[in-house]
Amino acid sequence: MAASMRxxxxxxxxxxxxxxxxxAAGAPGRPAGCWEPPSCRCFSEAAGDRSTHFGFETVPETxxxxxxxxxxxxxxxxxxxxxxxxxxxxxxxxxxxxxHVMHPQRGVRLLDVAGGTGDIAFRFLEYVRFQQERQxxxxxxxxxxxxxxxISNNYSTEEEDGAQESRAVVCDINxxxxxxxxxxADGLGISAGLSWVVGDAEELPFDDDQFDIYTIAFGIRNVxxxxxxxxxxxxVLKPGGRFMCLExxxxxxxxxxxxxxxxxxxxxxxxxxxxxxxxxxxxYLVESIRKFPDQEEFKDMIEDAGFYSVKYSNLTGxxxxxxxxxxx
Amino acid sequence: MVxxxxxxxxxxxxxxxxxxxxxxxxxxxxxxxxxxxKDGEQFDLSLLELLVCPLSKKPLRTIGSRVYLRTAMFLVxxxxxxxxxxxxxxxxxxxxxxxxxxxxxxxxxxARLIRKHTDPSPTPTQA
Numbered sequence: 464m465a466a467s468m469r470x471x472x473x474x475x476x477x478x479x480x481x482x483x484x485x486x487a488a489g490a491p492g493r494p495a496g497c498w499e500p501p502s503c504r505c506f507s508e509a510a511g512d513r514s515t516h517f518g519f520e521t522v523p524e525t526x527x528x529x530x531x532x533x534x535x536x537x538x539x540x541x542x543x544x545x546x547x548x549x550x551x552x553x554x555x556x557x558x559x560x561x562x563h564v565m566h567p568q569r570g571v572r573l574l575d576v577a578g579g580t581g582d583i584a585f586r587f588l589e590y591v592r593f594q595q596e597r598q599x600x601x602x603x604x605x606x607x608x609x610x611x612x613x614i615s616n617n618y619s620t621e622e623e624d625g626a627q628e629s630r631a632v633v634c635d636i637n638x639x640x641x642x643x644x645x646x647x648a649d650g651l652g653i654s655a656g657l658s659w660v661v662g663d664a665e666e667l668p669f670d671d672d673q674f675d676i677y678t679i680a681f682g683i684r685n686v687x688x689x690x691x692x693x694x695x696x697x698x699v700l701k702p703g704g705r706f707m708c709l710e711x712x713x714x715x716x717x718x719x720x721x722x723x724x725x726x727x728x729x730x731x732x733x734x735x736x737x738x739x740x741x742x743x744x745x746x747y748l749v750e751s752i753r754k755f756p757d758q759e760e761f762k763d764m765i766e767d768a769g770f771y772s773v774k775y776s777n778l779t780g781x782x783x784x785x786x787x788x789x790x791x
Numbered sequence: 792m793v794x795x796x797x798x799x800x801x802x803x804x805x806x807x808x809x810x811x812x813x814x815x816x817x818x819x820x821x822x823x824x825x826x827x828x829k830d831g832e833q834f835d836l837s838l839l840e841l842l843v844c845p846l847s848k849k850p851l852r853t854i855g856s857r858v859y860l861r862t863a864m865f866l867v868x869x870x871x872x873x874x875x876x877x878x879x880x881x882x883x884x885x886x887x888x889x890x891x892x893x894x895x896x897x898x899x900x901x902a903r904l905i906r907k908h909t910d911p912s913p914t915p916t917q918a
Contacts, residue, residue, distance in 0.1 A: 632841065641894055658838045661896040668845040668897035 515687060518750030524687050531685045532637055534744045535579070539639035541739040542580055543647075548734050549745075557783050558680065561709050562586045564776075564785060565676060569595065570628035574674040574699060576664045576692075577682020578633035579640035580647060581657075588653055591629045632674075634662045635682075665691040669699045676700075680709040684755040693768035700790040706770055712777070712784035713757040719780050727752070758784045838895065844881040844888075846899050880905065 514523050517530055538545065546554045567573065567587060575583045606613065635641050641659050648654055662668045664679070664686050677696045686692045696706050714720040727749040735745030756764065758775050761784070765773045770788030777784055878887040879895055886902040888895055896902075 636898065638891065638894070638896065642892065645892070645894065659894045660838065660842065661894055661898060662845065663898055666845040666899070668842050670843045670848070673841060
């Protein structure tokens with residue numbers, strides 16, 4: 464047991480030494496071989512086939528989707544555990560904030576793209592159910608002395624109807640993530656109004672004007688063509704529908720930025736190795752965060768896709784940004 | 792006397808377990824655990840209202856007269872649920888999307904060609 468721990472530590476140290484060279488190249492402000500400034504996507508059209516970034520690597524666009532798929536296939540089982548470990552549980556607060564800002568009413572249809580293990584969809588259904596119960600309690604309190612007629616009416620109106628009016632569809636390109644999510648749902652006993660679909664964010668298998676709310680939480684940076692995904696979001700939303708996106712973004716405070724960088728590049732891949740046994744996937748994760756456009760640029764991209772009233776708010780000092788836009 | 796107390800303890804534990812089970816199925820949860828295939832069917836039938844073939848939706852956006860094309864394409868893009876093979880079939884393009892564990896797979900590359908077409912099913916980059 465002690466021997467295996469020692470082997471593990473030695474491996475971790477070796478990997479971290481290798482990583483230090485990569486991070487030295489990737490640290491902001493220091494030019495190196497293939498490193499690009501985080502706000503620009505590198506497209507080389509010289510050879511005719513376009514390339515994009517996969518973390519700090521440059522890969523052909525066709526490659527990226529495959530590699531991202533593999534990353535999430537590998538981490539699917541330990542995804543939730545790793546989220547808790549890496550963010551020290553704060554990711555729950557971010558997702559709760561998304562729901563509070565969303566403030567869904569009854570009978571609302573949600574499409575959660577790149578929803579994977581279903582965190583947003585579960586929270587959505589619970590929120591709506593909770594709102595409903597609160598309303599019911601208020602109604603009950605206001606009815607001081609109900610007649611027998613009222614009581615029998617209450618029994619006849621189906622309680623479940625409201626919950627089933629609101630619907631959540633979780634769409635993800637990765638079957639493994641959805642499978643884990645479905646198991647979670649079965650474990651929690653949530654299944655009314657919840658559906659799972661394997662689909663591509665750039666080519667959604669839904670008709671136009673179907674959904675009231677479209678969310679994508681920590682998924683859009685993995686999409687190869689973000690503008691296409693945004694256009695698809697616009698298409699499937701009803702007029703008046705809301706687009707909401709949670710994504711890692713640029714930290715505004717420079718001191719916090721240094722700490723965050725150190726934490727990202729030193730701690731997270733190590734955690735990935737120890738908990739999920741996968742250093743490379745978590746290396747990709749922190750690199751892909753650096754390559755994603757910052758808050759203002761992403762806001763411009765959303766506006767370009769055709770959304771109105773686009774706003775963003777920084778959570779945890781800019782570690783995460785919540786972007787929101789409306790289809791009018 | 793000990794035996795009666797023991798007996799009561801056991802029945803209470805039994806009640807608690809049953810109660811927990813009952814609570815988890817309360818709230819309008821669709822009947823689970825009857826059979827795996829039945830679950831898949833239940834999920835699908837309500838999903839069918841929402842799902843369309845991602846490929847045949849594509850021309851709608853680029854071509855001009857949306858209203859006319861919409862009515863024509865709507866019929867075209869309707870998916871038929873084939874219970875026997877557990878697939879979603881798009882008749883017009885002749886492709887079938889598989890359903891695995893009750894989750895429909897709507898990725899065009901994973902769809903199966905039903906009949907040999909002259910033109911192969913278009914890839915997303917071409918569409």
